[in-house]
Amino acid sequence: MTDGTLGVRPLHHPQPRAQFARAWAAQKRAHRLQWLSAAVLMMLLIAISAWLGEVKPALLWDRLPRFGSYFGRMVPELALATLGEDLAYWYWNGWQWLASLWQTVLIAIYATLFGAILAYVFSFLAARNLTPAPWVGVAARRTLELARTVPELVFAVLFVFAFGIGPLAGVLAIGLHSFGALGKLFGDVAENADPEPLRGVRATGASWAQTMVYGATPQLMPDYLSYGLMRLEINVRAASILGFVGAGGIGQELYRAIKNFDHTDISAIALMLIAAVMLIDALCGWLRGRVIGREGLRAL
Amino acid sequence: MSGRPLTRWRECRPELYPPRGLALWRRAAAVLLGLGLFLWGLDALEVTPGRLIDGIGQLGHVFMLMMPPAVTEHVWDYVRAIGETLAMAFLGTLVASLLSVPLALMGARNIMPFGPVRLLVRRSSDVVRGIDSLVWAIFFVSVVGLGPFAGILAIAMNDTGVLTKLYAEAIENTDREQVKGVRATGAGRMQTIGFGVLPQVMPVLLGNSLYFLESNLRSATILGVVGAGGIGFFLMDRLMISAWREVSLIVIMVLVTVVCIDALSRVLRGRLIGPVGR
Numbered sequence: 001m002t003d004g005t006l007g008v009r010p011l012h013h014p015q016p017r018a019q020f021a022r023a024w025a026a027q028k029r030a031h032r033l034q035w036l037s038a039a040v041l042m043m044l045l046i047a048i049s050a051w052l053g054e055v056k057p058a059l060l061w062d063r064l065p066r067f068g069s070y071f072g073r074m075v076p077e078l079a080l081a082t083l084g085e086d087l088a089y090w091y092w093n094g095w096q097w098l099a100s101l102w103q104t105v106l107i108a109i110y111a112t113l114f115g116a117i118l119a120y121v122f123s124f125l126a127a128r129n130l131t132p133a134p135w136v137g138v139a140a141r142r143t144l145e146l147a148r149t150v151p152e153l154v155f156a157v158l159f160v161f162a163f164g165i166g167p168l169a170g171v172l173a174i175g176l177h178s179f180g181a182l183g184k185l186f187g188d189v190a191e192n193a194d195p196e197p198l199r200g201v202r203a204t205g206a207s208w209a210q211t212m213v214y215g216a217t218p219q220l221m222p223d224y225l226s227y228g229l230m231r232l233e234i235n236v237r238a239a240s241i242l243g244f245v246g247a248g249g250i251g252q253e254l255y256r257a258i259k260n261f262d263h264t265d266i267s268a269i270a271l272m273l274i275a276a277v278m279l280i281d282a283l284c285g286w287l288r289g290r291v292i293g294r295e296g297l298r299a300l
Numbered sequence: 301m302s303g304r305p306l307t308r309w310r311e312c313r314p315e316l317y318p319p320r321g322l323a324l325w326r327r328a329a330a331v332l333l334g335l336g337l338f339l340w341g342l343d344a345l346e347v348t349p350g351r352l353i354d355g356i357g358q359l360g361h362v363f364m365l366m367m368p369p370a371v372t373e374h375v376w377d378y379v380r381a382i383g384e385t386l387a388m389a390f391l392g393t394l395v396a397s398l399l400s401v402p403l404a405l406m407g408a409r410n411i412m413p414f415g416p417v418r419l420l421v422r423r424s425s426d427v428v429r430g431i432d433s434l435v436w437a438i439f440f441v442s443v444v445g446l447g448p449f450a451g452i453l454a455i456a457m458n459d460t461g462v463l464t465k466l467y468a469e470a471i472e473n474t475d476r477e478q479v480k481g482v483r484a485t486g487a488g489r490m491q492t493i494g495f496g497v498l499p500q501v502m503p504v505l506l507g508n509s510l511y512f513l514e515s516n517l518r519s520a521t522i523l524g525v526v527g528a529g530g531i532g533f534f535l536m537d538r539l540m541i542s543a544w545r546e547v548s549l550i551v552i553m554v555l556v557t558v559v560c561i562d563a564l565s566r567v568l569r570g571r572l573i574g575p576v577g578r
Contacts, residue, residue, distance in 0.1 A: 046390075052386075052387035053391055053451075054447050054529075060449075063444055106344055149558045153434075154535065157539050162358035163354075167347075168347050238432070258438055270431060278430065
């Protein structure tokens with residue numbers, strides 16, 4: 001770098017065109033080989049998976065009508081003349097279901113809160129640029145990994161055993177899983193935090209905790225809230241099936257209906273659930289838009 | 301010049317200072333209301349301190365029962381079941397990814413000019429997405445019988461809904477300048493999509509598909525609860541008979557598998573979309 005050429009080598013070469021052609025051909029060959037090996041590997045994976053997964057497309061094709069009839073039986077008998085009575089008959093247990101649905105939503109909200117608050121703290125411990133000590137970062141990341149790897153339903157079964165049948169087990173199970181999932185997302189965001197504000201706050205003599213609260217939190221909050229709202233949407237869905245193992249919510253009613261082959265009950269509950277999920281998705285989307293602003297959404 | 305600089309600053313940016321007067325009361329009322337709502341919700345969920353403490357004690361008891369994990373003659377059954385679980389997650393994600401690209405193109409505002417088609421695609425993806433894969437698994441078990449095939453179909457079904465939405469949003473967020481550039485060369489409709497839109501969304505597509513592979517592995521582990529194959533069947537079975545030490549063995553095996561797949565997917569993601577993409 002000291003010879004004045006700034007490290008740039010002279011460009012001339014005896015046969016520039018021939019050299020280029022050779023390099024081009026070599027690169028093309030390498031590229032083709034890479035694609036070919038990737039394709040072969042993919043095919044192999046598909047073949048092994050299909051064998052292990054007992055895939056039988058013919059069976060699916062044969063049984064497809066059964067799928068149709070299953071849904072056909074779920075359609076309630078509604079006549080325009082007796083619409084009110086028919087609806088009342090279809091939703092014979094409507095108020096009970098509505099209460100369960102409300103409980104499901106509550107479970108999701110509290111689990112998200114519980115998970116998000118814990119994840120907020122852990123994100124600062126886990127982010128490589130913010131962690132107070134490297135070993136704390138490793139420990140925090142392993143904890144988060146553990147929490148998000150165990151499926152919610154497994155946590156739910158354990159917690160139903162420990163805390164008894166009811167929504168509390170559901171809140172804790174989903175909350176713990178959300179803690180792991182959100183902690184990872186939050187940590188990834190925190191690793192991209194702008195170091196300037198942090199330095200500024202630290203320069204005033206702030207402690208680690210103060211630096212996190214006044215330097216990192218303001219710039220990360222919009223992303224955190226956005227992820228939290230997204231998690232809420234996911235958690236409403238998760239809460240809807242926890243009742244399968246006795247952890248509260250509408251899942252209990254749904255499971256009973258499915259087990260007893262009460263087909264119109266299944267459709268009634270499923271429709272309520274879908275409506276609730278859509279409503280909450282829309283609400284979360286609207287809130288997210290407000291939190292991260294038009295700029296962040298890059299709306300058309 | 302009116303007042304000292306600090307006062308003027310306070311008038312310009314009141315949000316930087318603690319509230320005073322009416323604003324203070326309003327904030328106090330909001331905090332109280334929030335706290336009240338929070339406590340009311342806890343009451344609705346039947347959460348009491350006593351239950352929490354009892355439960356944590358019980359949990360410790362169960363944990364003690366789980367240790368140490370028991371390695372029995374069933375280990376090979378578990379290994380096969382984990383292989384089945386992996387196969388379910390892989391094929392389910394693959395089918396969903398392949399199906400959702402054309403669906404997402406049909407659901408994106410900047411590709412599909414015909415409103416009703418867009419609405420149909422978006423709303424049906426909402427419905428499919430709103431039903432958990434565990435419920436789909438119950439349906440598919442009744443269609444194709446017990447086994448991992450039902451699980452694959454359930455995962456593929458649920459994910460097609462989710463991925464269609466995500467992909468459609470990614471496609472709507474593409475830069476229109478590049479699309480215009482491709483169109484300016486005289487490209488047709490399909491060519492514009494192929495060379496103007498898809499290259500832009502490819503990193504998002506691949507990244508999401510890999511992310512869903514990870515997440516599906518987790519869902520696949522529980523589909524066995526309803527008879528749709530995989531390790532979940534053994535897990536539930538051992539839980540039901542309170543064979544805690546075998547439960548912990550299965551959980552550890554699942555954990556190891558998930559961590560391996562996550563690492564693999566991270567490497568793949570780095571290779572496929574570069575260090576920037578997540």
